[in-house]
Amino acid sequence: xxxxxxxxxxxxxxxxxxxxxxxxxxxxxxxxxxxxxxxxxxxxxxxxxxxxxxxxxxxxxxxxxxxxxxxxxxxxxxxxxxxxxxxxxxxxxxxxxxxxxxxxxxxxxxxxxxxxxxxxxxxxxxxxxxxxxxxxxxxxxxxxxxxxxxxxxxxxxxxxxxxxxxxxxxxxxxxxxxxxxxxxxxxxxxxxxxxxxxxxxxxxxxxxxxxxxxxxxxxxxxxxxxxxxxxxxxxxxxxxxxxxxxxxxxxxxxxxxxxxxxxxxxxxxxxxxxxxxxxxxxxxxxxxxxxxxxxxxxxxxxxxxxxxxxxxxxxxxxxxxxxxxxxxxxxxxxxxxxxxxxxxxxxxxxxxxxxxxxxxxxxxxxxxxxxxxxxxxx
Amino acid sequence: xxxxxxxxxxxxxxxxxxxxxxxxxxxxxxxxxxxxxxxxxxxxxxxxxxxxxxxxxxxxxxxxxxxxxxxxxxxxxxxxxxxxxxxxxxxxxxxxxxxxxxxxxxxxxxxxxxxxxxxxxxxxxxxxxxxxxxxxxxxxxxxxxxxxxxxxxxxxxxxxxxxxxxxxxxxxxxxxxxxxxxxxxxxxxxxxxxxxxxxxxxxxxxxxxxxxxxxxxxxxxxxxxxxxxxxxxxxxxxxxxxxxxxxxxxxxxxxxxxxxxxxxxxxxxxxxxxxxxxxxxxxx
Numbered sequence: 001x002x003x004x005x006x007x008x009x010x011x012x013x014x015x016x017x018x019x020x021x022x023x024x025x026x027x028x029x030x031x032x033x034x035x036x037x038x039x040x041x042x043x044x045x046x047x048x049x050x051x052x053x054x055x056x057x058x059x060x061x062x063x064x065x066x067x068x069x070x071x072x073x074x075x076x077x078x079x080x081x082x083x084x085x086x087x088x089x090x091x092x093x094x095x096x097x098x099x100x101x102x103x104x105x106x107x108x109x110x111x112x113x114x115x116x117x118x119x120x121x122x123x124x125x126x127x128x129x130x131x132x133x134x135x136x137x138x139x140x141x142x143x144x145x146x147x148x149x150x151x152x153x154x155x156x157x158x159x160x161x162x163x164x165x166x167x168x169x170x171x172x173x174x175x176x177x178x179x180x181x182x183x184x185x186x187x188x189x190x191x192x193x194x195x196x197x198x199x200x201x202x203x204x205x206x207x208x209x210x211x212x213x214x215x216x217x218x219x220x221x222x223x224x225x226x227x228x229x230x231x232x233x234x235x236x237x238x239x240x241x242x243x244x245x246x247x248x249x250x251x252x253x254x255x256x257x258x259x260x261x262x263x264x265x266x267x268x269x270x271x272x273x274x275x276x277x278x279x280x281x282x283x284x285x286x287x288x289x290x291x292x293x294x295x296x297x298x299x300x301x302x303x304x305x306x307x308x309x310x311x312x313x314x315x316x317x318x319x320x321x322x323x324x325x326x327x328x329x330x331x332x333x334x335x336x337x338x339x340x341x342x343x344x345x346x347x348x349x350x351x352x353x354x355x356x357x358x359x360x361x362x363x364x365x366x367x368x369x370x371x372x373x374x375x376x377x378x
Numbered sequence: 379x380x381x382x383x384x385x386x387x388x389x390x391x392x393x394x395x396x397x398x399x400x401x402x403x404x405x406x407x408x409x410x411x412x413x414x415x416x417x418x419x420x421x422x423x424x425x426x427x428x429x430x431x432x433x434x435x436x437x438x439x440x441x442x443x444x445x446x447x448x449x450x451x452x453x454x455x456x457x458x459x460x461x462x463x464x465x466x467x468x469x470x471x472x473x474x475x476x477x478x479x480x481x482x483x484x485x486x487x488x489x490x491x492x493x494x495x496x497x498x499x500x501x502x503x504x505x506x507x508x509x510x511x512x513x514x515x516x517x518x519x520x521x522x523x524x525x526x527x528x529x530x531x532x533x534x535x536x537x538x539x540x541x542x543x544x545x546x547x548x549x550x551x552x553x554x555x556x557x558x559x560x561x562x563x564x565x566x567x568x569x570x571x572x573x574x575x576x577x578x579x580x581x582x583x584x585x586x587x588x589x590x591x592x593x594x595x596x597x598x599x600x601x602x603x604x605x606x607x608x609x610x611x612x613x614x615x616x617x618x619x620x621x622x623x624x625x626x627x628x629x630x631x632x633x634x635x636x637x638x639x640x641x642x643x644x645x646x647x648x649x650x651x652x653x654x655x656x657x658x659x660x661x662x
């Protein structure tokens with residue numbers, strides 16, 4: 001009997017090892033595969049390099065892209081490699097903090113990273129970014145004018161918009177009449193069918209907006225008040241979940257405080273789901289292409305950014321991942337139906353009414369983290 | 379049999395090295411980090427500070443979370459014990475089916491707990507299999523709230539950790555010398571009395587081992603609370619995970635880890651003292 005147990009443990013252990021190692025093998029195969037193609041294509045790349053820049057500005061053979069997971073279609077990278085002969089190595093992260101930590105460690109060397117708006121501001125303040133040479137990025141003119149001047153980077157000296165999105169309300173039209181606002185989350189009729197973003201910053205920003213308090217510079221009293229209001233919402237809540245598309249699709253959640261992208265996914269599967277930015281405002285965020293000061297391939301990075309701004313390429317990005325595209329050229333290529341999707345492209349007056357996230361001092365962030373947890377514990 | 383102590387150590391060295399690398403070093407690192415200063419946005423400044431511990435103690439919330447976690451984990455462990463003991467007893471007396479039954483207990487281990495919890499979501503949710511079945515046979519008209527309640531965490535923990543309880547109890551029942559039972563019978567004890575005065579005390583080492591290896595992982599779960607309670611229940615595992623990964627407050631995460639380790643060691647120690655006061659050998 002004991003031998004049998006031992007044997008089973010050995011089998012379990014072996015399977016675990018196999019699982020780990022096959023993962024590794026997969027990644028190595030990928031990289032070696034793409035290296036092969038890059039060497040075949042180098043002939044073409046030299047032509048492209050010399051025609052576009054002077055002698056000092058030659059394309060590197062490799063570009064290290066550090067981007068969010070599920071945010072860059074492989075097709076786009078393959079096409080760039082075919083056209084320019086530059087192999088793009090795509091590594092992923094799952095939070096701004098993770099990206100900052102890895103960059104800060106000094107052991108990595110990325111040519112492009114894609115931070116969210118207020119993180120760009122923090123990186124500019126910390127001298128972490130290189131100024132962009134706009135002569136190499138003529139396609140910037142494709143970006144809609146509204147996104148040219150942004151508080152965190154006036155004049156787009158360091159950053160180029162990538163994709164953007166919003167946080168608002170996804171709702172089930174068969175249960176909810178009219179267009180809901182944040183205040184409707186508190187409606188007792190919807191008890192047990194409400195979901196809220198499981199993130200201190202996001203959920204407290206929502207409550208602050210509902211209370212008409214400043215979302216980007218709350219005082220301690222504001223936050224205490226928001227905490228009390230969130231505690232009142234707690235009995236209504238089905239789940240605190242930042243990806244509630246499954247509950248929306250199944251019909252369990254009727255009204256969700258969530259990302260536009262999540263709503264977009266739910267809308268594809270369940271025709272009863274709709275999305276709106278609430279009358280209180282809602283929140284906007286935008287991810288941006290920047291070049292960290294550790295990059296040694298600035299020119300190549302700029303060529304790649306310019307490539308991403310081509311209308312066809314940019315459309316590939318938002319086709320693969322249903323966020324909002326700030327590229328007018330790409331928008332012009334879309335069908336009327338795609339452009340009128342309220343999750344991806346809310347009406348202009350709603351966008352104007354919504355707020356952008358700004359960076360907060362660490363003390364405020366820590367206070368928000370604590371208050372948010374206290375709501376759940378008490 | 380090993381005469382040479384050096385030989386003994388050299389044979390142990392791979393496991394000693396393992397313990398040093400993956401137990402001692404991390405604990406030292408966590409302890410050091412818990413006393414450093416936070417840069418604010420996640421960085422660590424190596425200056426002595428007790429700020430993390432002050433935060434942990436000044437806000438009663440963190441101690442309350444740890445206490446709640448111990449209570450939830452203890453309840454789940456007791457339920458595991460009540461389910462596992464008869465089950466293990468049954469398997470140990472199942473004759474030729476023994477190996478098959480033990481295999482069935484172990485098979486779920488071959489799938490990741492996360493995947494198995496998703497299966498529970500499909501079963502439990504308002505539009506899920508169980509609710510549909512009950513509604514179709516007309517037992518209920520409105521779907522029952524089976525998920526997204528704090529109690530769902532008990533279900534998840536009992537389901538996830540039951541094998542940890544069954545296996546050690548099974549092996550101690552299996553090794554039980556039947557002649558003790560015969561002696562008790564010969565001396566006039568009925569089966570119930572034999573069970574409580576002979577079987578249970580003799581299988582206590584298995585019960586204790588099962589209790590500890592169920593309770594310790596249960597107290598620090600976080601995926602179960604995330605998935606089955608809709609993040610409405612916060613256990614200490616969630617707080618520590620969030621401190622490291624979301625809030626980038628490694629100092630607080632480390633301080634809470636240390637506090638949790640101390641409290642778990644203490645509660646295990648109290649538990650063993652309490653259950654084995656009569657017979658020291660059960661401490662093993």
